[in-house]
Amino acid sequence: MTEFRERANSPDLNPIENLWGIVKRKMRDTRPNNADDLKAAIKATWASITPQQCHRLIASMPRRIDAVIHAKGAPTKY
Template sequence: MLAEVHKQKRVEWARKHLNDRWDRTLFTDETAFQLFRNTVERWYKGKRPVRRIPKDRTKIMAWGGFCAKGKTSLFCFKQIMNAEFYVEILRTHAPEISQMLGSRWRFQQDNDPKHTSRLAKAFIEENFPQVLEWPSNSPDLNPIENLWSIIKSKVEKRMPKNLDDLENFMIEEWENIPESVLINFSYSMRRRCELIIENNGERIPY
């Protein structure tokens, strides 16, 4: 449940950005892809309920970014991310982002402490032309969450048998996302802003 202060800030943000041009905003985030996301049932004696236990918690993390004009390559990793590693990811992808968007674009990230560290802020301010401030506790505003959901569903249907399969499928499905999906998700931002305002800052069905 969102606190009132967060709802108010979400409404203020939505009003401020309602009429923005969203085609040159690069939406970014990282997410985890699980190997063997399905579960097994385990029965216990007596009348205790069935407990569902994950088969395997092995995972691969991924970072990516997209806009209406295209997407970055997908960066896959298994180590724990810290501020230094996050900056290295951004440094690695900065040339391809510049090639895709030129000098007039806006960088979006959430408020994860790694993203807002002094190290990350310094790199972003020096290398990216503009940063979009982001309201706290607002994954429903970020269209990359919808993109992750699509890719995870497609990867899961392919039933990867090991981590190599998982990583290969992640990259393939990321690369196969149609441009029309990227455009639609980018331009959904106006409607998201409208819904935030209409719902007084409450979470929206995205």
């Protein structure tokens, strides 16, 4: 078995990217004064992501896989 040392190039198939997108959108208007405030804001925002949001992302995986296959590996809307 060969070990690959490259990072995965399939963000369309990685729901964590979408979770970070949610955090980014929710924090768009946040203006932390220092690193500790930033860390606290990220933690609070991350904690506000609901289990339902996570379940929806996981449930979207079959559609994501189909989209990547249809796009022949090119980027998709995900």
